[in-house]
Amino acid sequence: MQLEKLIKMANDISDFFNSESDKELAAEGIKNHIKRSWDPRMRNQIIAYCQEDGKDLNALAQKAVQKLAS
Template identity: 60%
Template sequence: MAHAGFIEKVFLNNNKLSGSFMYIENLIKMANDISAFFQSEPDRELAVGGVRDHISKFWDPRMRNQIKLYYQAGGEGLSDLAKEAINRLA
């Protein structure tokens, strides 16, 4: 799981994220769980696309925005696959 001190620092210093400390930990876990499912895909591009597509189709726009902001702040605790997919979200 992401380092709590890092998350607190990001959220306290970013008004767009403040008040969402516990919420982002759930989003990190969800993104990593989705990534774990696609990790067995031998084609990395298909795996990244699968994670990206899942987040795009099934996450509320507010959830997508929060995880993108978190990724842009460093994304500590996100798997490499999750980071790649989040980076490609529109």
Template identity: 50%
Template structure:
């Protein structure tokens, strides 16, 4: 999938979870959504994009993707 489309999708999800009064809950909600509903190939692409600087990602999206990256690292260790 086109990385620009993934960034747009991640930002749409971030905008939804931005209304969460607890920022931590918003980050975890977004990370959980991506974990549950995005296929592994999409998750790998957005993680690679984030690791390359994450151009275009909203702050909440970047934080959620960082959370996913940390979970991936812990799982593979």
């Protein structure tokens, strides 16, 4: 899948969870959503992107992907 589409999807998911006042809980929700819904290749691609650069992911999406990587 194109990386740009994965970035947009991750940012869209984080926009949904951003209404949660507890940002740790929001990041955990994003992580769980990606873990349940995304193909392993998609997850690996967004993790690699976040570890290499990640500049186009918003801060909450970055936090969630970092949690996903660990």
